[in-house]
């Protein structure tokens with residue numbers, strides 16, 4: 223059986239990785255916003271958001287045997 227404290231260390235690391243990835247994404251989105259404003263483009267792009275959501279939804283798919 224896997225050691226509980228080792229599993230929790232891995233969870234803590236995964237949490238740190240997630241927060242880092244979210245901060246990186248936030249910084250990139252802010253940069254995209256600055257570039258769009260400079261170009262006089264609308265920041266909100268619902269079509270792009272739909273594509274991002276579709277892509278992320280696909281990435282989150284796991285085979286049934288994983289559950």
Ligand SMILES: C=C(O[C@@H]1C=C(C(=O)O)C=C[C@H]1O)C(=O)O
Pocket residue numbers: 250251254255265266267268270271274
């Ligand atoms: C980041 C962009 O701009 C905005 C933010 C998005 C996001 O958070 O994924 C997606 C579309 C836009 O509303 C982009 O155009 O790529």
